[in-house]
Amino acid sequence: MAAHAAMQAGQRDDGPVADVAAARDSVVIHVLIVGDPRELGTDSRGSGRWAVPAEVIDIAADGMLIRSATRILLTGGEGWGQVVTGQEVRTAGKLKPAKPGQVEAGVLVAATPPMRPDSQRKPDTQNKPDTQNKPEARHPTQGPADIPHGPAQLKRQFSSAAEWLQGDAAGLLPGMVTGDTAGLDESLETAMKTTGTTHLTAVSGANCSLILGGLVLLARSFRLARGVAAIVALGGLAAFVMMVGPDASVLRAAVMGAIGLTALSSGRQGRSLGFLCLAVTGLLTLDPSLGTSVGFLLSVLATLGIVLLARPIASWAPSWVPSWLASAVAVPLAAQLLCSPVIVALQPQFSSYSLLTNIAVAPFVAPVTILGTIAVPLVPLLPWLAIVPIAVAGASAGMVAAIARFFAGLPGASLPWPEGPAGIATMSLWSVGTVLLVWLVLHPTRVVSAVLWLHGRLVLLIAAGESSLRRRWTR
Known part of the structure; x- marks a missing residue:
């Protein structure tokens, strides 16, 4: 490369x-x-x-x-x-x-x-x-350029259709569905930066994973074979990419979202890691400028965290914890652990409630993404039918905004952090320490056994040292 x-x-x-x-x-x-x-x-x-x-x-x-x-x-x-x-x-x-x-x-x-x-235009040469x-x-200029129909027109129509929603939902819903943040309130944008939820206002790998997952479940509900369901899901994802605009960031999000979903559903870490390496190489071959894109780096790190850490962290949960709840905590934690050193390099501050906020908004992100995506093509075709998914998705987007504002308003929501290499190094150590702390909290029996074992070894070591000192004094 x-x-x-x-x-x-x-x-x-x-x-x-x-x-x-x-x-x-x-x-x-x-x-x-x-x-x-x-x-x-x-x-x-x-x-x-x-x-x-x-x-x-x-x-x-x-x-x-x-x-x-x-x-x-x-x-x-x-x-x-x-x-x-x-x-x-x-x-x-x-x-x-x-x-x-x-x-x-x-x-x-x-x-x-x-x-x-x-x-x-063909010139009249005669x-x-x-x-x-x-x-x-x-090459004379003929007048203002026409804005073509397609993704841009769909985004504008969807934003206009969501204007009847009250409060933050009207500005946040288009951002979460199509990446159009023109109507997003500045105070809400600041709150989302403070709580580490700005990735929700862009077409990200999470959006694409939800679209893929929803299509796979829908296809499987019709008893389609797994291969056919995968083809249907990929076709739906391609339609989603074309709908929101197939630019570099959207294509990158689609690839990373597909790999992340594969890692969570298949459980084959080696295969998912191979797909990730192949995707990174392919995307860089098509567009080497992605190598200098911070967004691309964060996407790769978030996907790598999900591939390597999400399932092991989820498996640490006690048996009485539902698997969906364990995954809801493990996925954002795994992504955040690898992305935090880069985020600190860009913005030297520590978002104290970022993990809690991402966990709290997770139940509302799926309805916004799936129902909002369904509403986008309905707006120009059947606007009266689009009202229902827009209303439900808008209510969910309003809850996301309320949660972000709540956590951003808590004391210590944004704490200063060292800049430069020192900040990156300390945040990397903090990420490693967080993984160890989570393991210790979720394995109390093994921790007690390890502490007792270390205590026994320490007692033996002290006894051996004391015995050695006594022999020297007696001589």
């Missing part, structure tokens, strides 16, 4: 797009949007600024037309917050070199809103003079 990434980096840094960026020329560019816009803040006039990942289709610069499938980063104001993955747009601006370490070949500061590409040497004439 390192060799593959190095080869791609060499092609990116030495390619024609990098040469244009180094010259800092003004260009007219035709791109394909490959990711969601990320808000950068506001400019001097108070307008929003956005960063949008894109892939170059062609660039008109200095009288030349350059075609290259190279990643760049677009930054702009008006209109750039509404573009969606898979949309082709044209704009003009100044192309600058990317910063060291960026996966993009350059950064374009857009001087215009996103425009419709005019590639379908009545018009030849303008092939003028890039602006060959």
